[in-house]
Amino acid sequence: MSVTQKVEGLNGDEAVAYAVKQCNVDLVAAYPITPQTIIVEKLSEYVSNGEVDLEFVTVESEHSAMSACIGAAAVGGRIFTATASAGLALMHEMNYVAASHRLPIVMAVCNRALSGPINIHVDHSDSMGERDSSWLQIFSENPQEVYDNMIQAYRIAEDSSVQLPCMVLLDGFVVSHTMQDVAVLSDEVVNEFVGRRKLPFINIMGKSVPYKLDVENPLTMGPLALYDYYFEHKRQQEEAMKNAKDVIVKMNDEFARLTGRKIGDGLIQPHRMEDADMALICLGSTAGTTRTVVNELRRKGVRVGLVKVRSFRPFPAREIIDAVKGVKAVGVLDRSGAYGAVGGPLFNEIRSTLYDCDERPFVVDYIYGLGGRDMHPTLIKEVYDDLERIVKSGTVKQTLKFVGVR
Amino acid sequence: MAVNLKELSKKEELLASGHSLCSGCAAPIVVRQVLKAVEGKPIITNSTGCLEVATSIYPFTAWRTPWIHTAFENAAANASGIAAMLKVYEKRGELKERPHVIAFSGDGGTFDIGFQALSGAFERGHNYLHVLYDNEAYMNTGIQRSGGTPHGAWTTTSQTGKAVPGKQEWKKPIARIMVEHNAPYVATVSPAYWQDLITKVRKGLAVDGPAFIHAIAPCPRGWRTPSNESVELARLAVQTCIFPLWECENGDYKLSAPSMPYVKRPERKKPIIDYLKAQGRFRHLFRPERPEIIERIQKHVDKEWGIILKRAGLT
Amino acid sequence: MSSPSAKLGWKDIPMGGVSWKLSDESKTGDWRGELKPVLDNEKCTACLFCWIYCPDAAILWDGEKVTIKYDYCKGCGICEKECPFDAIAMKKE
Numbered sequence: 119m120s121v122t123q124k125v126e127g128l129n130g131d132e133a134v135a136y137a138v139k140q141c142n143v144d145l146v147a148a149y150p151i152t153p154q155t156i157i158v159e160k161l162s163e164y165v166s167n168g169e170v171d172l173e174f175v176t177v178e179s180e181h182s183a184m185s186a187c188i189g190a191a192a193v194g195g196r197i198f199t200a201t202a203s204a205g206l207a208l209m210h211e212m213n214y215v216a217a218s219h220r221l222p223i224v225m226a227v228c229n230r231a232l233s234g235p236i237n238i239h240v241d242h243s244d245s246m247g248e249r250d251s252s253w254l255q256i257f258s259e260n261p262q263e264v265y266d267n268m269i270q271a272y273r274i275a276e277d278s279s280v281q282l283p284c285m286v287l288l289d290g291f292v293v294s295h296t297m298q299d300v301a302v303l304s305d306e307v308v309n310e311f312v313g314r315r316k317l318p319f320i321n322i323m324g325k326s327v328p329y330k331l332d333v334e335n336p337l338t339m340g341p342l343a344l345y346d347y348y349f350e351h352k353r354q355q356e357e358a359m360k361n362a363k364d365v366i367v368k369m370n371d372e373f374a375r376l377t378g379r380k381i382g383d384g385l386i387q388p389h390r391m392e393d394a395d396m397a398l399i400c401l402g403s404t405a406g407t408t409r410t411v412v413n414e415l416r417r418k419g420v421r422v423g424l425v426k427v428r429s430f431r432p433f434p435a436r437e438i439i440d441a442v443k444g445v446k447a448v449g450v451l452d453r454s455g456a457y458g459a460v461g462g463p464l465f466n467e468i469r470s471t472l473y474d475c476d477e478r479p480f481v482v483d484y485i486y487g488l489g490g491r492d493m494h495p496t497l498i499k500e501v502y503d504d505l506e507r508i509v510k511s512g513t514v515k516q517t518l519k520f521v522g523v524r
Numbered sequence: 525m526a527v528n529l530k531e532l533s534k535k536e537e538l539l540a541s542g543h544s545l546c547s548g549c550a551a552p553i554v555v556r557q558v559l560k561a562v563e564g565k566p567i568i569t570n571s572t573g574c575l576e577v578a579t580s581i582y583p584f585t586a587w588r589t590p591w592i593h594t595a596f597e598n599a600a601a602n603a604s605g606i607a608a609m610l611k612v613y614e615k616r617g618e619l620k621e622r623p624h625v626i627a628f629s630g631d632g633g634t635f636d637i638g639f640q641a642l643s644g645a646f647e648r649g650h651n652y653l654h655v656l657y658d659n660e661a662y663m664n665t666g667i668q669r670s671g672g673t674p675h676g677a678w679t680t681t682s683q684t685g686k687a688v689p690g691k692q693e694w695k696k697p698i699a700r701i702m703v704e705h706n707a708p709y710v711a712t713v714s715p716a717y718w719q720d721l722i723t724k725v726r727k728g729l730a731v732d733g734p735a736f737i738h739a740i741a742p743c744p745r746g747w748r749t750p751s752n753e754s755v756e757l758a759r760l761a762v763q764t765c766i767f768p769l770w771e772c773e774n775g776d777y778k779l780s781a782p783s784m785p786y787v788k789r790p791e792r793k794k795p796i797i798d799y800l801k802a803q804g805r806f807r808h809l810f811r812p813e814r815p816e817i818i819e820r821i822q823k824h825v826d827k828e829w830g831i832i833l834k835r836a837g838l839t
Numbered sequence: 840m841s842s843p844s845a846k847l848g849w850k851d852i853p854m855g856g857v858s859w860k861l862s863d864e865s866k867t868g869d870w871r872g873e874l875k876p877v878l879d880n881e882k883c884t885a886c887l888f889c890w891i892y893c894p895d896a897a898i899l900w901d902g903e904k905v906t907i908k909y910d911y912c913k914g915c916g917i918c919e920k921e922c923p924f925d926a927i928a929m930k931k932e
Contacts, residue, residue, distance in 0.1 A: 144609065144612050145605070145608055145609050145612060147604070147605055147608070172612075173608045173609070173611060173612045175604060175605065175608045175648065176648070177601065177604070177644060177648075178640060178641070178643070178644030178647070179640060179641075179644070181597070181598065181601070181641075182598060182600075182601035182604070182640070182641050182644055185594060185595070185598035185601030185602050185604075185605065185641065186601050186602070186604045186605030186608065187605060188592075188594055188602060188605065189569065189592065189594075189601070189602035189603060189604065189605025189606040189609070190605035190606065190608060190609035191605075192592050192602075192605075192606070193567070193606050193609045193610065193613075194609070194613075195609040195612065197605075211595055212594065212595060212598070215594045215595060218855075218856060219594070219855055219856070220854050220855040281854065281855075318854065320853040320854050320855070320857060321853055321859075322853055322857060322859050323859055323860070323861070329854065329855060329857075331567050331590035331591075331592055331606070332590055333564060333565040333567070333589070333590060333623050336565060336587065336588060336589050336590045336591070337590055337591075337857050337858075338580055338585035338587050338591045338592075338857060338858040339591070339592040339593070339855065339856070339857055340580070340592050340593035340594050340856070341580035341581065341582040341583075341584075341585060341593070341856060341857075341858045342576070342577050342580055342581050342582060343582035343856060344581070344582070346846055347582050347583065347846070347852070349849075350847070350848060350849040350852055351849070351852070351856045353849035354849050354852070354854065357849075529886070529887035529888075529890065529891055530885075530887060530900065532891075533887060533890060533900045537896045539896065540861055540862050540863050540896065541862070541863055541867070541895050541896045541897055541908065541910075541911035542861070542862035542863045542864065542865035542866070542867055542895075542911060543862050543865075543867075543895070544865075544867070545894060545895075546913075547870060547894075547913035547914060547915040548894065548913075548915035548916070548917060549894050550894070551894075552894040552895065552896075553891075553892055553893075553894050553917075556891075556893075556894075556896060557891065560891075579862070580858060582856065582858055583847075583852070583858050583859050583860045584858055584860045584861065584862045584864065584865060585858035585860070585861065585862060586861075586862035588861070715892070718891050718892075744915075750916075751913075751914075751915040751916060751917070752915055752916030752917050752919065752920045752929075753917075753920065754894075754915075754917060755892050755917050755920070755921050756920060756921075
């Protein structure tokens with residue numbers, strides 16, 4: 119049976135801060151940027167009130183934020199940071215380094231459109247820019263999922279078979295600033311679930327030493343690796359990403375036993391997919407809107423379904439193939455642009471995933487919601503109507519479409 | 525504590541032989557002297573540059589002390605994270621003895637791309653020592669000009685020719701800028717004066733807060749000088765007062781012993797032309813002769829020297 | 840099995856790209872050109888200036904005498920230049 123939980127009215131940002139407070143985090147180095155500011159402000163409040171014992175370093179830029187996080191994690195700390203949009207882009211260089219240094223830093227990213235034009239609202243262009251950085255990317259649909267994902271993130275990132283940093287994503291303003299009744303666990307339960315960071319051991323010069331900067335066992339981290347060794351290091355990261363899939367599924371189950379809540383199988387969350395003819399695949403809060411449209415259409419007898427992708431990295435290819443079996447037309451909702459690619463980032467993954475299947479549905483990309491453009495249920499219904507037309511006609515004229523733009 | 529070479533020689537070399545720094549490079553001379561001044565093993569952050577690249581070619585390392593490199597502009601930010609995390613361990617009583625934290629960065633990683641992180645680290649007051657090994661250009665990428673390149677010098681991005689005779693801008697007074705961050709301890713050092721350098725490093729480490737040490741580090745390749753002259757040039761820089769040695773504790777400037785002779789007996793100050801003609805990177809000032817540039821440089825040297833003397837209360 | 844100098848594969852190298860060999864395996868003495876520093880122990884007073892100025896830590900003081908590690912000496916000549924007693928001379932190998 120699940121443990122007692124109390125209900126708190128929290129918006130997405132507050133849920134992040136609440137979880138950080140409970141997760142035995144040692145240090146936070148962060149720089150404010152809309153719409154993440156509530157996270158850092160809340161953490162500052164907790165620290166100043168003595169509600170949490172963590173070192174809060176108010177760095178002077180996001181690049182320095184990730185740099186300080188790397189330094190602190192390298193000496194053994196459990197570290198947290200948060201950012202969005204331009205901030206994430208500014209720390210881009212360091213994101214790759216955090217991953218290659220195999221430091222399980224957890225970062226909340228309030229998805230916000232990249233400039234220009236400068237825009238403070240939700241789209242996924244910022245985190246999509248980091249999809250090759252070897253960070254785990256877990257999307258949250260609402261504040262409850264944000265809280266749940268944050269707590270699981272440390273266990274996933276710090277797993278001995280993973281040791282990669284993890285991004286927990288939440289839609290800017292739509293999730294970060296919208297309040298929900300969030301069921302939260304007690305401090306003790308979370309403390310126990312996440313424990314303390316356990317350092318992996320590595321074999322250096324004949325000795326098995328803890329992976330940290332320590333005068334007892336000096337390590338050289340971040341050497342220059344030329345063409346004779348760079349590739350091998352990146353291959354190790356690929357393996358770690360592969361291992362992460364099982365860990366994410368396992369954590370989802372363990373968390374469900376604790377709280378009674380799980381998000382699909384941990385990687386994807388299908389809804390009414392068993393006999394769907396048309397399906398939409400999407401990330402983030404739009405999944406919630408789409409679910410209501412699915413329910414409405416189902417009441418009218420239209421066989422539609424939804425697959426919410428929770429883990430974008432590692433990408434759940436196997437699970438997607440199983441989920442869309444029998445579907446005739448799949449619409450992919452991409453909240454970031456294609457700009458010369460065949461489609462948006464999610465579309466490219468889905469297309470590639472389904473290529474080897476014996477029976478393939480039509481796959482069409484619908485780019486939507488850029489810069490916070492609202493994805494109203496009527497627009498989603500129009501997408502399902504479009505998919506229905508495609509199924510009826512048996513052909514697809516255009517695989518890249520734009521929804522909601524004038 | 526007195527600086528005794530025989531005593532210091534008993535300390536293990538934390539920068540091992542076999543590194544790939546150029547023959548005659550002054551950077552490892554600076555680093556060896558700094559590490560001799562430290563008690564125990566420090567945790568080092570090192571920005572991208574000659575020192576980092578040449579001492580850490582995978583799978584090798586020349587460092588016998590914990591060391592981390594991440595990128596070019598953030599040795600100070602890495603150090604901030606490390607110092608802050610060590611504070612956490614200390615508060616919890618989980619640290620037997622707090623190791624020193626030292627950031628090594630070149631002029632690129634300090635004057636220019638690294639300045640923001642440096643300024644932020646000092647504003648926040650982290651307990652660490654920042655050592656700038658200044659070879660006066662982005663040497664590792666091929667001798668491009670930096671904010672630390674002196675006026676008139678040839679570099680690959682301040683080339684000399686009929687139209688423009690080398691770098692037109694003046695060297696950024698980085699150490700004075702760090703004093704204005706209210707840093708508890710700032711000093712300039714030269715590896716030619718190892719006793720002064722080691723004393724100052726110890727003072728910087730003893731401070732509970734950020735300390736900044738600016739070391740001149742001649743580069744035979746970039747300065748176009750013979751490999752055996754690097755220490756002599758580091759001495760000449762002090763003797764001509766283009767690189768005066770001083771320290772500043774909580775805002776109080778004090779001129780150091782190696783530079784004092786030029787206050788008491790100004791006639792002993794060597795003319796800057798001696799320094800310039802010893803280096804190939806200033807060769808274009810002599811063929812054909814550009815006395816007006818040399819004079820301009822001498823005036824600037826005198827002006828900067830005057831600033832330090834005034835602040836140290838010696839005028 | 841592979842020879843000792845063969846490169847390791849991704850499964851065998853430590854995680855995180857941490858270096859696993861000390862640079863002293865690299866004998867930079869082979870960088871030297873024609874000249875190498877030769878110490879005259881008669882003239883040497885063990886002031887250790889050469890020791891503190893050597894960029895490569897190639898000069899040793901064992902408590903009794905100064906020696907030069909030719910395995911690592913790159914032949915820069917700083918020791919010859921800085922010795923106050925002319926006890927070191929750069930000579931042809």
